[in-house]
Amino acid sequence: MAKPTVHDIAREAGVSLATVDRVLNGRPGVRANTIERVNDAVRSLGYVRDTYAANLARKTQYRFAFVLPDGDSQFVDTLKLALKEAMAAQLADRVFVKVVPVQVQDPHSVVRALNSLSAEHYDGVAIMAPETPQVRDAVARLKEAGLSVVALVSDLPTSGRDHFVGINNLSAGRTAGDLMGRFVGAIPGKVLIVTNSMLSRDSIERRLGFDEVMSERFDHLTILPTIESRGDPARMEAILLKAALAHPDLRGVYSMGPGNRPLIGALRRSGRIAELTVIVHELTPLTHQGLIDYEVDAVITQNVGHLVRSAMRVLRAKCDGVAIYEAQERIRIDIVLKENLPT
Amino acid sequence: MAKPTVHDIAREAGVSLATVDRVLNGRPGVRANTIERVNDAVRSLGYVRDTYAANLARKTQYRFAFVLPDGDSQFVDTLKLALKEAMAAQLADRVFVKVVPVQVQDPHSVVRALNSLSAEHYDGVAIMAPETPQVRDAVARLKEAGLSVVALVSDLPTSGRDHFVGINNLSAGRTAGDLMGRFVGAIPGKVLIVTNSMLSRDSIERRLGFDEVMSERFDHLTILPTIESRGDPARMEAILLKAALAHPDLRGVYSMGPGNRPLIGALRRSGRIAELTVIVHELTPLTHQGLIDYEVDAVITQNVGHLVRSAMRVLRAKCDGVAIYEAQERIRIDIVLKENLPT
DNA sequence: CATAAAATGAGGTACGCACCTCAGAAATCC
DNA sequence: GGATTTCTGAGGTGCGTACCTCATTTTATG
Numbered sequence: 001m002a003k004p005t006v007h008d009i010a011r012e013a014g015v016s017l018a019t020v021d022r023v024l025n026g027r028p029g030v031r032a033n034t035i036e037r038v039n040d041a042v043r044s045l046g047y048v049r050d051t052y053a054a055n056l057a058r059k060t061q062y063r064f065a066f067v068l069p070d071g072d073s074q075f076v077d078t079l080k081l082a083l084k085e086a087m088a089a090q091l092a093d094r095v096f097v098k099v100v101p102v103q104v105q106d107p108h109s110v111v112r113a114l115n116s117l118s119a120e121h122y123d124g125v126a127i128m129a130p131e132t133p134q135v136r137d138a139v140a141r142l143k144e145a146g147l148s149v150v151a152l153v154s155d156l157p158t159s160g161r162d163h164f165v166g167i168n169n170l171s172a173g174r175t176a177g178d179l180m181g182r183f184v185g186a187i188p189g190k191v192l193i194v195t196n197s198m199l200s201r202d203s204i205e206r207r208l209g210f211d212e213v214m215s216e217r218f219d220h221l222t223i224l225p226t227i228e229s230r231g232d233p234a235r236m237e238a239i240l241l242k243a244a245l246a247h248p249d250l251r252g253v254y255s256m257g258p259g260n261r262p263l264i265g266a267l268r269r270s271g272r273i274a275e276l277t278v279i280v281h282e283l284t285p286l287t288h289q290g291l292i293d294y295e296v297d298a299v300i301t302q303n304v305g306h307l308v309r310s311a312m313r314v315l316r317a318k319c320d321g322v323a324i325y326e327a328q329e330r331i332r333i334d335i336v337l338k339e340n341l342p343t
Numbered sequence: 344m345a346k347p348t349v350h351d352i353a354r355e356a357g358v359s360l361a362t363v364d365r366v367l368n369g370r371p372g373v374r375a376n377t378i379e380r381v382n383d384a385v386r387s388l389g390y391v392r393d394t395y396a397a398n399l400a401r402k403t404q405y406r407f408a409f410v411l412p413d414g415d416s417q418f419v420d421t422l423k424l425a426l427k428e429a430m431a432a433q434l435a436d437r438v439f440v441k442v443v444p445v446q447v448q449d450p451h452s453v454v455r456a457l458n459s460l461s462a463e464h465y466d467g468v469a470i471m472a473p474e475t476p477q478v479r480d481a482v483a484r485l486k487e488a489g490l491s492v493v494a495l496v497s498d499l500p501t502s503g504r505d506h507f508v509g510i511n512n513l514s515a516g517r518t519a520g521d522l523m524g525r526f527v528g529a530i531p532g533k534v535l536i537v538t539n540s541m542l543s544r545d546s547i548e549r550r551l552g553f554d555e556v557m558s559e560r561f562d563h564l565t566i567l568p569t570i571e572s573r574g575d576p577a578r579m580e581a582i583l584l585k586a587a588l589a590h591p592d593l594r595g596v597y598s599m600g601p602g603n604r605p606l607i608g609a610l611r612r613s614g615r616i617a618e619l620t621v622i623v624h625e626l627t628p629l630t631h632q633g634l635i636d637y638e639v640d641a642v643i644t645q646n647v648g649h650l651v652r653s654a655m656r657v658l659r660a661k662c663d664g665v666a667i668y669e670a671q672e673r674i675r676i677d678i679v680l681k682e683n684l685p686t
Numbered sequence: 687c688a689t690a691a692a693a694t695g696a697g698g699t700a701c702g703c704a705c706c707t708c709a710g711a712a713a714t715c716c
Numbered sequence: 717g718g719a720t721t722t723c724t725g726a727g728g729t730g731c732g733t734a735c736c737t738c739a740t741t742t743t744a745t746g
Contacts, residue, residue, distance in 0.1 A: 005702060016725045021704070029723060031713090052395035053702040056731045085670060094346075174682040182640075185528045213682065297525075305670060327428060327648060333683040339517040339556065340676040348732060359695045364734070372693060374743090396732035399701045 004045040013041035024049065051320050055094055062095045064315050065117050066152070066308075067110070067127045070101035073258050074284035075304075079128075079153075082304040086312060095312060098122075105231065107132040114138035117147065124148035124315035126165070131156050131201055148318035150311050153302075154202050162318050165311045167302045167333050169202050173209025173256070175333055176279050179298050180210075180252050181218030183277040188220040189251035192243055194227040194236065196257045206256045206281075221251065233262040237269075244270035252277035260286055264295060283336055291338045299336040306331055347388040356384035367392065394663050404439045407658050408460050409495075409651075410453070410470045413444035416601050417627035418647075422471075422496075425647040429655060438655060441465075448574065450475040457481035460490065467491035467658035469508070474499050474544055491661035493654050496645075497545055505661050508654045510645045510676050512545050516552025516599070518676055519622050522641050523553075523595050524561030526620040531563040532594035535586055537570040537579065539600045549599045549624075564594065576605040580612075587613035595620035603629055607638060626679050634681045642679040649674055 010020045015034060022030045023038040030038075041047075066083060069076050080099065087097050100117070103109040110129045115138060117125055125147055129135055131154070139159035142149050148162050155164040180191060193210065195203045207226070214221055227243065229236030236259055244250060244267060253276055255263050260280050267273040273295050280287055283301040290296030310329045317324045336342075353363045358377060365373050366381040373381075384390075409426060412419050423442065430440050443460070446452040453472045458481060460468055468490055472478055474497070482502040485492050491505050498507040523534060536553065538546045550569070557564055570586065572579030579602055587593060587610060596619055598606050603623050610616040616638050623630055626644040633639030653672045660667045679685075 003702095007702090018706095018726075019724060022724090025704070027705090031723065034723080050399075050702055053399055053731090054704070056393075056396050056399065056701095056733095057703040057705080059704090059731055085668075168686070171683060171686075175680060178680050178682040183525050209682075303675070309671070325428075328652070330685060332646070332677070332685055334675070335678040335680070335683060337518060337521050337678070339521040339552075340514060340678060342673060342675055343511070343514075346732095350732085361696075361735095362694060365694090368734070370735090374693060377693080393732055396701090397734070399703090399731095400733040400735080402701055402734090 004047045009041045013037045067100045069104040075282040107134045111138045119145040126152045126311040128152040169205035170209040173206035177210040177213030184251045189249040191252045237262040237266040240266035255280040347390045352384045356380045410443045412447040418625040450477045454481045462488040469654040471495040512548035513552040516549035520553040520556030527594045532592045534595045580605040580609040583609035598623040
């Protein structure tokens with residue numbers, strides 16, 4: 001009835017504690033036959049290793065690196081803040097976290113950072129960086145070296161990462177489309193989409209989802225050509241202002257990525273921000289204030305606290321070789337309006 | 344640099360291990376003066392008890408009771424399901440949970456259940472039940488007996504409960520109002536509110552929030568007198584059907600509590616469900632399907648997984664006498680549309 | 687000041703596990 | 717069948733904590 005321990009397994013399998021230990025920890029010196037006996041006992045008794053006792057005995061720490069974009073992104077800042085909080089809370093749980101800042105626009109910077117993470121100093125890595133062939137290779141190398149790797153916010157499929165912690169961007173785009181269509185209402189008009197770059201996988205997926213919903217359910221709205229800022233706020237602001245003034249029947253603006261500051265600035269300058277339905281991504285101090293001021297109508301976001309905690313849980317589980325609790329690790333797409341802003 | 348242990352504290356405070364232990368575990372036989380010295384050492388070294396090692400040594404289980412409404416509420420069912428999953432995941436963490444079903448409409452049933460929970464068999468209790476004087480007293484008794492108590496979903500203020508795990512219902516109502524106003528659009532019309540009973544604290548608060556937002560921002564919409572089902576589905580269905588047919592300019596329906604099945608049934612029968620903006624609470628199989636079928640426009644919900652996990656974390660923290668990590672325990676108000684339904 | 691009472695120290699055991707050593711048993715090889 | 721190699725058992729130690737006992741010191745009490 002009580003939780004089975006290694007002693008119970010030893011008894012059940014008719015072997016000694018030492019042998020159970022060898023099997024459980026993959027140490028050599030056990031006949032295949034005996035290994036089977038032990039594993040059978042584990043299964044039949046439903047033994048699960050007490051990871052806390054194990055860590056206590058092993059006196060290890062989990063050493064994780066979080067590779068995050070450097071620079072002044074409010075989203076990354078809130079992410080870092082959440083990470084800091086989580087670290088404080090997890091300190092008791094033998095988790096050591098190091099933040100590694102990288103210049104995400106430069107794949108070499110990312111690769112250099114990843115290559116600097118050896119299995120000697122780290123047990124796992126969480127990476128938030130755009131998908132490039134170089135990064136994929138570097139991740140594969142980390143995996144090979146025995147590190148656990150999770151992709152954070154932005155997925156790195158085919159890189160061999162253990163897990164992706166983040167939202168489904170197709171659904172995020174569809175959600176934005178749903179809200180846009182409903183908020184704008186039945187009157188025909190135009191919708192503007194802005195992004196940093198249409199090359200990133202996230203933007204492509206969000207755009208795809210948005211388009212799907214618009215054509216399925218709101219075809220009285222016309223989508224204008226996408227505005228790409230390419231990381232240049234001034235450029236973004238200028239083009240946006242021009243577009244806002246050029247289309248008197250513009251009804252809504254959907255911003256798919258970072259760069260909400262120049263967006264809001266331009267819309268304000270155009271004098272039309274109040275009448276437009278503005279939907280952006282990621283809840284940050286800026287977008288939070290935007291909601292309060294009725295300048296932003298909806299924010300589609302992912303809870304940064306959940307992101308970092310999920311990343312840590314998954315990394316720990318991978319290190320322990322334990323199955324993850326899927327339902328808990330699914331990051332939801334949050335819709336935030338003025339009224340349900342978290343307090 | 345390394346994590347301080349009880350040994351470090353003993354050395355720092357200039358006392359023996361036994362004394363540190365007495366202080367940390369509140370055992371008697373230590374002079375006030377000495378207690379202070381130990382506590383100072385704890386503070387200055389930043390000692391945090393390793394709860395896992397502690398539990399290992401204490402070889403206790405956390406024994407929690409979840410007092411939940413009996414009967415066929417889909418919301419409670421999903422809550423129970425989440426509880427079951429959480430139990431499976433927490434089994435490794437020495438948590439034992441017992442579900443105690445009660446007839447919530449009968450305060451005596453609740454009180455009887457609560458009184459049956461002795462400190463001998465339980466360390467903490469999570470309660471989901473309406474607030475009545477009898478229940479308040481029973482909770483106070485539990486606290487007195489040394490149990491940790493959290494109110495779940497529905498708060499029990501002034502009962503002395505340690506914590507409330509659930510959403511802010513005023514904000515939930517405001518959020519519903521915000522969505523209703525935006526989804527319905529600029530055309531004047533009427534809005535219907537239905538609930539089980541306007542006597543429950545939750546309904547009152549949601550209604551208050553909804554009204555606030557409607558009068559602040561959407562005063563072209565008129566709110567019809569509230570329909571109360573009083574737990575009678577047939578009655579609800581009949582009144583609702585009548586109301587839906589009596590007001591051709593009805594634009595939206597807001598359901599504040601349980602009883603979504605007769606609601607949707609009546610609206611379907613009225614033939615107007617597609618044109619109405621329907622906003623309900625709690626994501627269940629029924630409302631999930633309603634979103635998919637375009638019968639329900641938005642669901643305002645709280646994540647049951649978070650609810651139970653938060654309740655467990657809080658109960659554990661209270662039992663350990665450890666501070667809770669506020670940010671993680673704040674239950675958000677989730678807005679679910681067809682497009683961001685969790686997969 | 688003697689004595690009882692309270693406070694403290696020293697030390698042990700246990701929890702479930704990892705990791706180590708060494709001796710002895712079993713299997714394999716020539 | 718003896719020598720060698722491969723397995724296995726018995727046992728110990730330590731991780732950070734709880735909880736227990738028993739002696740000893742300190743403090744309060746009459």
